[in-house]
Amino acid sequence: xxxxxxxxxxxxxxxxxxxxxxxxxxxxxxxxxxxxxxxxxxxxxxxxxxxxxxxxxxxxxxxxxxxxxxxxxxxxxxxxxxxxxxxxxxxxxxxxxxxxxxxxxxxxxxxxxxxxxxxxxxxxxxxxxxxxxxxxxxxxxxx
Amino acid sequence: xxxxxxxxxxxxxxxxxxxxxxxxxxxxxxxxxxxxxxxxxxxxxxxxxxxxxxxxxxxxxxxxxxxxxxxxxxxxxxxxxxxxxxxxxxxxxxxxxxxxxxxxxxxxxxxxxxxxxxxxxxxxxxxxxxxxxxxxxxxxxxx
DNA sequence: ATTAATGCAAAATCTTTGCACTTTC
DNA sequence: GAAAGTGCAAAGATTTTGCATTAAT
Numbered sequence: 001x002x003x004x005x006x007x008x009x010x011x012x013x014x015x016x017x018x019x020x021x022x023x024x025x026x027x028x029x030x031x032x033x034x035x036x037x038x039x040x041x042x043x044x045x046x047x048x049x050x051x052x053x054x055x056x057x058x059x060x061x062x063x064x065x066x067x068x069x070x071x072x073x074x075x076x077x078x079x080x081x082x083x084x085x086x087x088x089x090x091x092x093x094x095x096x097x098x099x100x101x102x103x104x105x106x107x108x109x110x111x112x113x114x115x116x117x118x119x120x121x122x123x124x125x126x127x128x129x130x131x132x133x134x135x136x137x138x139x140x141x142x143x
Numbered sequence: 144x145x146x147x148x149x150x151x152x153x154x155x156x157x158x159x160x161x162x163x164x165x166x167x168x169x170x171x172x173x174x175x176x177x178x179x180x181x182x183x184x185x186x187x188x189x190x191x192x193x194x195x196x197x198x199x200x201x202x203x204x205x206x207x208x209x210x211x212x213x214x215x216x217x218x219x220x221x222x223x224x225x226x227x228x229x230x231x232x233x234x235x236x237x238x239x240x241x242x243x244x245x246x247x248x249x250x251x252x253x254x255x256x257x258x259x260x261x262x263x264x265x266x267x268x269x270x271x272x273x274x275x276x277x278x279x280x281x282x283x284x285x286x
Numbered sequence: 287a288t289t290a291a292t293g294c295a296a297a298a299t300c301t302t303t304g305c306a307c308t309t310t311c
Numbered sequence: 312g313a314a315a316g317t318g319c320a321a322a323g324a325t326t327t328t329g330c331a332t333t334a335a336t
Contacts, residue, residue, distance in 0.1 A: 062301060063302085
């Protein structure tokens, strides 16, 4: 037995972060946090919400994603110029990005070794290191 | 003596890539390729062009940057969701990104060691590995 | 002359914002 | 019933596109 139901988990997260657990926020939090880690765009999450009982506007989805990100519940991943992806995995890790499909996949931090990072310019400190392994469809290279 | 004037260099680049050396393209190519390597947005380059004798529309700047990128003369660097940066350095290398100012700085490929890259998912191949070292203003940590 | 490139303005995307209405505490 | 949150539509920001005009071969 887990002892904590998913619903309770999502609720806790919201309250710990100091958010009022409104219907919309709770619904989005459940979609985001109840299953495996995931990468979503606002549009995707909105569509998904519409598919369930949850009625929420796209603007609220954007606002909520931004609030969650600011609160450290989500992390934004920038891989395409015109699009924002939000990652439910806020631990230190990296990404595969499949160009074309726009699919993102996690790479655990220990799976990549980044060494010899040069000193950051004076007056700055390293906030984060993002490694993006861009993938292409591997169609036909066998002779 | 260099033997090749900057103008000629930009012209050669265009022609080698199969572009008609129009006034606009040549002007933009000179702004991009005559000095040191640089990182520009379309907006920046357009503003800069206006500052010189070169009259060119923003749409043409976008088109030109995209054409140059497709031809391998430029490389797009994605670091902020809503903005496209173009890098005149097409060699394998990485970036410092100073959040806040939006400033990009190159890190030579040999200056970072990326090891243990996991196998890419079946049916894909690694097109490129981007390392982005995100920097923050280091205001006051000394006691 | 033919063909490609440019400029403009309009459209397309993605995201944020203002404000009246609704919900939570 | 205060204060915060939501929805909608409008506004912003960035980038692309359609089409008549202009320039390059």
